[in-house]
Amino acid sequence: MSVLPTSIAFFCLIAVFAGLFGFTTILERKGLGRLQNRLGPNRVGPFGFAQFIADGIKMLTKEDIVPGTADKLVHFMAPLALLIPVCLSFSVIPFGPKLVFLDFDAGLLFFFAVGAATELAVFMAGWSSRNKYSLLGAMRAIAQMISYEVPLVLSALTVVMLVGSLSLTDIVREQQPVLFGFLHTWHVFTPWGLAGFVLFLIAAAAESNRTPFDIPEAESEIIAGYLTEYSGFKYALFFLGEYLGLFAMCSLGITLFLGGWLPPFSFLDFAPGPIWFALKLLAMIALFIWTRGTLPRLRVDQLLNFAWKFMLPMALINFVVAAIWHYSGQWIFPAAIALRWLICGALIFVPYLLFARLFTRRFTPRTYRYAD
């Protein structure tokens, strides 16, 4: 690869996703407002859509305060250490048939390896600030991110197992065959794919510190977690890094389960791939905003219990179900597909109910003896 196209591609990638970040912040604020029967920002620009420019100017012109007792170098490095891996993780995502920055065989591995580096950045931020809230936030972030990394990787691994490749472009191509003459075989249209997608979404929300898993930043408990001592430009960088991380996670989810740049129906193949990818990305972002407007924050113990006692076993079961689905693909008798769906669906749904019972038993309705 020569230098010029590479750098052009790089700047395009950064510009598009930074622009999307700005757009998402305003979309999120307006969307959350509407979800709560409020108006949301509507002052700057048409319908308030230029609000992110005003916010950006405000952020960048603010005083950049570094605590006197902070570890200045680490404090300075932390936002960069977050942003660089997040930007790198975009390089392996195929946004279109030929629109992939680095198309190499271990794309998924690279994505997760780079994504894991963000945890280090979060801990750097919390540790170097010399503030107990920052440190608490960082500790929570580490506990949460490491716990949810496991179901995240496991749910992605089911796809790898069935496709037989770590290359993300191969994974998308695998979803290209057409079913019933109009439907692309997206992985989400299989029982294991559906369950895997839900598991992936939950784990992705936890990985990118989105509500209901935003305990590292829990405003009502620990001010802003590891962001407490950050202000001005560095805070903006953290903010950018977090949103870019969310976009990267969404992009990976789209690639693995939602057919990447493939249109939903084969008769829509004429439209270029990046358009479909962008639409799916926006839909995923909307889903995350909707979740944020709906669910309250979990407690730390609930969060970790959920990761280890529900997400992890379900991901492992899903693994087995994917194998069954794969080998039952050789069945050739009428209604084979219905039987496959029935078996695989039951194998996911019954353990789900059992695990659910395990949780609900501990959260029986409370009776108040002295109140009321």
Place this chain on the structure above:
Amino acid sequence: MIGKGIAKGFIETARNFVGSYTDESRLVTVEYPEERLPPKENTRNFPFLVFDGDDAEKGLRCVACKICEKDCPPQCIYIVLERDEKGRPQKHPKVFDIDVSVCMSCQICVEVCPFEAIKMDNEFELSRTDRFDALLLKKEQLAKSNEYYHKLHPTEAAAVDAKLAEEKAKKAMPPPSPSTAAPPQPAPAKT
């Protein structure tokens, strides 16, 4: 079943989202600078001086007795008594300043004023570009007409007007002679 409550929540917020575009009654936001709610009668913010008639200077009810100045907890009132050339007090304030950046809206000045001269305003848009002088309100800025007072607090103002009229009537009547006046009632014996 686990997840049922979550699904219900998602449906509820989706209903909010769609409803906020279709159903006007859901959006209760009052977009403040353009729209505003009518002020409540009992709101109060900072004190003002009431004057009767048309002339703000002559009609001022304040007699510069300085009771409010002495009772003001944060000491935000400053009064100087008007004197004529011979140095006799004129029952009129020469200077009456209230530093609204210090005032804590406690209404004690209103409670202690025997002349119903100081009342609470509900003007709240007091942002200024100057931190010091602009928030030190002078007598000219503080003086507001009795009609204005009626507009702000109609019930209270009507009661005050009735009380003042009664006092005026009492003053206008000739003082009753000691013989016709009823002798002071002796206090009922405590049992």
